[in-house]
Amino acid sequence: MRVAFVGKGGSGKTTLSSLFARYAAQCGTVVAIDADINQHLGLALGATGTPRPLGGMIGEIKDYLRGDNPRIRDAASMVKTTPPGRGSRLIRPDDPFFPSERVEGISLMVTGPFGEDDLGVACYHSKVGAVELYLNHLVDGQGEYVVVDMTAGADSFASGLFTRFDVTFLVAEPTRQGVSVYRQYRDHAADFGVAVSVVGNKVQDPRDVDFLREHVGDDLLTWFGHSPAVRAMEQGQAFTLDALEADNHDALAVLLKRVDAQPKDWERFGAQAAEFHLRNARAWADRATGEDLSTQIDPEFVYGPASIKVSPRRHMEACPSPA
Numbered sequence: 001m002r003v004a005f006v007g008k009g010g011s012g013k014t015t016l017s018s019l020f021a022r023y024a025a026q027c028g029t030v031v032a033i034d035a036d037i038n039q040h041l042g043l044a045l046g047a048t049g050t051p052r053p054l055g056g057m058i059g060e061i062k063d064y065l066r067g068d069n070p071r072i073r074d075a076a077s078m079v080k081t082t083p084p085g086r087g088s089r090l091i092r093p094d095d096p097f098f099p100s101e102r103v104e105g106i107s108l109m110v111t112g113p114f115g116e117d118d119l120g121v122a123c124y125h126s127k128v129g130a131v132e133l134y135l136n137h138l139v140d141g142q143g144e145y146v147v148v149d150m151t152a153g154a155d156s157f158a159s160g161l162f163t164r165f166d167v168t169f170l171v172a173e174p175t176r177q178g179v180s181v182y183r184q185y186r187d188h189a190a191d192f193g194v195a196v197s198v199v200g201n202k203v204q205d206p207r208d209v210d211f212l213r214e215h216v217g218d219d220l221l222t223w224f225g226h227s228p229a230v231r232a233m234e235q236g237q238a239f240t241l242d243a244l245e246a247d248n249h250d251a252l253a254v255l256l257k258r259v260d261a262q263p264k265d266w267e268r269f270g271a272q273a274a275e276f277h278l279r280n281a282r283a284w285a286d287r288a289t290g291e292d293l294s295t296q297i298d299p300e301f302v303y304g305p306a307s308i309k310v311s312p313r314r315h316m317e318a319c320p321s322p323a
């Protein structure tokens with residue numbers, strides 16, 4: 001299951017991504033990907049090292065993923081939206097080709113810090129492109145969690161990255177700015193059948209909850225309060241989930257339950273992969289590569305577990321359920 005945390009800078013994406021990843025790691029396989037502008041996920045997970053950034057190995061990733069798909073001439077003609085086809089290499093979440101750092105039972109991957117050039121809407125080499133390629137070739141199932149700490153930026157809308165997830169958690173503080181990012185995201189996502197669940201953060205009192213309810217309605221899934229345990233961690237203390245306050249712990253259970261309840265929709269994934277590739281090709285990629293990239297779409301290709309063996313994983317016994 002692919003889970004995105006999006007929202008305004010400072011809203012708590014990284015904090016909640018890291019807490020959710022730790023929590024889900026009690027129940028299954030977790031890959032956490034830092035795709036935020038400011039790369040702080042490793043720190044929030046207590047990682048001591050940094051894996052090799054995916055953003056610096058886009059060419060290698062393309063070569064690996066295109067496999068011997070005859071529709072893709074070479075790595076240079078593969079763009080971030082090039083969908084898998086027959087001959088492509090489909091991957092499982094923990095594919096060892098992708099460098100990761102093991103921390104708290106989680107495999108951490110990072111895009112690397114963004115430069116000015118990475119934020120352009122049509123950027124050919126954008127670092128989040130590495131995440132899009134990974135997700136486009138990923139076949140994942142229940143009990144597997146790929147958690148991506150993202151920005152809510154235009155880059156993910158332009159390329160279709162925002163459609164590559166099963167569940168999108170929009171982290172919002174109970175402020176006008178917090179909910180205005182929600183509105184933009186929702187309006188865009190609604191056109192593509194992308195469900196957005198709002199997760200309130202830094203909620204101080206019932207008035208904050210009322211504020212969120214008033215502005216996001218039923219999209220409000222749950223909320224987190226200010227966490228002294230998170231603050232203590234930021235001040236250098238060791239952190240485990242046991243230290244987390246009961247209400248915040250319960251909110252994590254709600255998030256996991258939400259993800260587990262989401263059915264996989266491989267048909268949507270496949271159709272939108274093709275749709276966004278065509279848009280991307282027309283908008284800039286045909287010009288950039290000097291090719292007609294629409295020919296990369298393989299109409300015979302079936303996306304999902306039909307094309308790679310996935311044995312469903314059961315939740316571990318120890319996996320907590322919401323109170």
Ligand SMILES: Nc1ncnc2c1ncn2[C@@H]1O[C@H](COP(=O)(O)OP(=O)(O)O)[C@@H](O)[C@H]1O
Nearest residue numbers: 009010011012013014015202224225226227230
């Ligand atoms: N629920 C919380 N309790 C305590 N501190 C929090 C909470 N959520 C976020 N913070 C703090 O707020 C700051 C911004 O959070 P962060 O997760 O880095 O935001 P983002 O990734 O959205 O930019 C960090 O210092 C973080 O520790």
Ligand SMILES: [Mg+2]
Nearest residue numbers: 013014036040
């Ligand atoms: Mg962050």
